[in-house]
Amino acid sequence: MTAEENLNKLAGEISICEHCALHETRKMSVPGDGPSNAEIMFIGEGPGFHENEQGHPFVGASGKFLDQLLAQAELTRAEVFICNVVKCRPPGNRDPLPDEIAACDAHLEAQIKIINPSIIVTLGRISMSKFIPDVKISAVHGQMKKIGDRYVIPMFHPAAALHQPQLKPSILGDFSNLPGQLNEAREALGRPVVAVKKKIQEVVSDKPKQLNLF
Ligand code: URA
DSSP states (O other): OOHHHHHHHHHHHHHTOOSSTHHHHOSSOOOOBSOTTOSEEEEESOOOHHHHHHSOSSOSHHHHHHHHHHHHTTOOGGGSEEEESSSSOOGGGOOOOHHHHHHHHHHHHHHHHHHOOSEEEEESHHHHHHHSOSOOHHHHTTOOEEETTEEEEEEOOHHHHHHOGGGHHHHHHHHHTHHHHHHHHHHHHTOOOOOOOSOOOOOOOOSOOOOOOO
């Protein structure tokens, strides 16, 4: 079977999975979207209301912001894989529980194995702690770390930046570093390095402009 066929087969298994209680309240499972040969994989926490309705990751408000962040990194959804640590919605959008994360981990590990990305970007502290436990996201966000055969970059969750606007310049800055980090990872992993196409846009600050008094 090809990688794409394996990924589709896995999505079929996830759609009928009953490994944890989240299946009892789900409308649709959300296995993840993207090509089976994506170089970058984004991992969020879990589906929210809109994702549970539609079966696709990051389609609500934080998804709109994620699209902006991808543009900041000169990426599109078509070239990255986006998924979550749990594939079914935790009721009321609560954080997934440790036993739910553990029950879903085999699905996530299988996706990582099939896709074999150069970089995993974790979105928020819950997916970060799978790879980099016992650190504060505020201390390590945006920093690339080699873990096993690939690199992991912890980023703030887009929803956190929507709720705490003071985080927005940081998350935009972290995403604008991704093209360079991807080339660093490619080089270290012996994968083809690609010229960074555009000049990286200046990070737009949310701070009100200071009046020029002169
Ligand atoms: N938040 C997440 O972590 N994942 C989604 O798919 C949507 C919102």
